[in-house]
Amino acid sequence: MHETKQVKQHQHEATLTHDIVIVGGGLVGASLGCALAPLIERYGWRVAIIEAAALPDNVENSAWQPSFDARASAIAEGSAQRFRQLGVWEAMRSEATPIKRIHISERGRLGATRLSAQELGVSALGHVIPNAWMGRVLHQQLKQLPIEWRCPATVAQLTPKANGHHLVLSDGSELTAALTILADGGRSGLKEQLGIGSRHRSYEQTAVIAHVGISQPHQGVAYERFTADGPIALLPLPGQAMELVWTHASGTEQARLALSDSAFLRQLQSAFGDRVGRFTRVGQRFSYPLSLITAEEPVRPGLAVLGNAAHALHPVAGQGFNLALRSVMDLVEALAQGAQNQRALGDMDTLLAFERRRAQDRANVIRFSDGLVRLFGYSLPLLPQARAAGLVGLNLVGPLRRSLARRAMGLER
Secondary structure, three states: OHHHHHHHHHHHOOOEEEEEEEEOOOHHHHHHHHHOHHHHHHHOOOEEEEOOOOOOOOOOOOOOOOOOOOOEEEEEHHHHHHHHHOOOHHHHHOOOEEEOEEEEEEOOOOOEEEEEHHHHOOOOOEEEEEHHHHHHHHHHHHOOOOEEEEOOOOEEEEEEEOOEEEEEEOOOOEEEEEEEEEOOOOOOOHHHHOOOOEEEEEEEEEEEEEEEEEOOOOOOEEEEEEEOOEEEEEEEEOOOEEEEEEEEEOOOHHHHHOOOHHHHHHHHHHHHOOOOOOEEEEOOOEEEEEEEEEEOOOEEOOEEEOHHHOEEOOHHHOOHHHHHHHHHHHHHHHHHHHHHOOOOOOOHHHHHHHHHHHHHHHHHHHHHHHHHHHHOOOOOOOHHHHHHHHHHHHHHOHHHHHHHHHHHOOOOO
């Protein structure tokens, strides 16, 4: 009741002034809120997060029930280190499954590449964590910070003004912000409202995602299996379960989504092989189309675009959220430097410095992910043999393999 009165009161207040407004309270927006904590304490910045979904009244005591159908993300070791900086990693790792080895192969070919944590001198190459758990941990951390939440609410109108932006929310309240950060996944239409275009290239592929049970322990191995139907990724989960990401030519996924569980598992077994034993069960199946999307203007005066709103990648290399988290940390570093130099929040020189730092990393990740899609997406004469030779060669050339792995882990850029 108190929250309802508060929202109604806001509708009658004059426009409120904020230093930073984050549009989107998902994993990227919540990570940013946590990363801003030292600057909020140091400079007294007024920060608000606008989130379309309603949050539980008590995040700490709300039920968290990991189901067989929950979505999970692969968190690179570099991202784990960044979560340690935010003070949330110990809580996150309680539900994390470490990736000890990665096995990359092509169906029907002898070539394979194997990466191991032991070879690279790290405890894990990465970790698989349920998205719901990451969100809960981040929101628990945010509860300790003087950050204002506006939810459930969306931004109905976003208008540039002198020294920032003016925001009209769906509940009728209005805000101004010296710096507005779009971390809403790009589905809100705010980029288009501002005239920010995006480069868009459809892969004409659709990912089918589900949790699957397996007949033998996975021993912390993640698999990337390239097949004639598309790449199959399997990520280790607690117990004898793995998260499946199966790429299909768009349109062909519908038939598989319609299959019975037993028929789906038979086809998966035929496509993947028996490296994880037998597939024993499958959870609810989800699908989404795959495209390469990049915002043409990631920064403007008083505006920054992060996460999927800035770049949407093919999941073949599992780099999307890891890239976004590096953007979060780089933005906070740029804002800290700008504040130290007594520049206004939203200052274009500060944001351009941030974008210059991000551009090369983003280009490298896009080139890597897109290159894998293209390399294994064509069936030209002799290309399969070349791919197999490349996988064998990469497995034999230790320094090159280790360099590739450290880059994928977010430990090098």
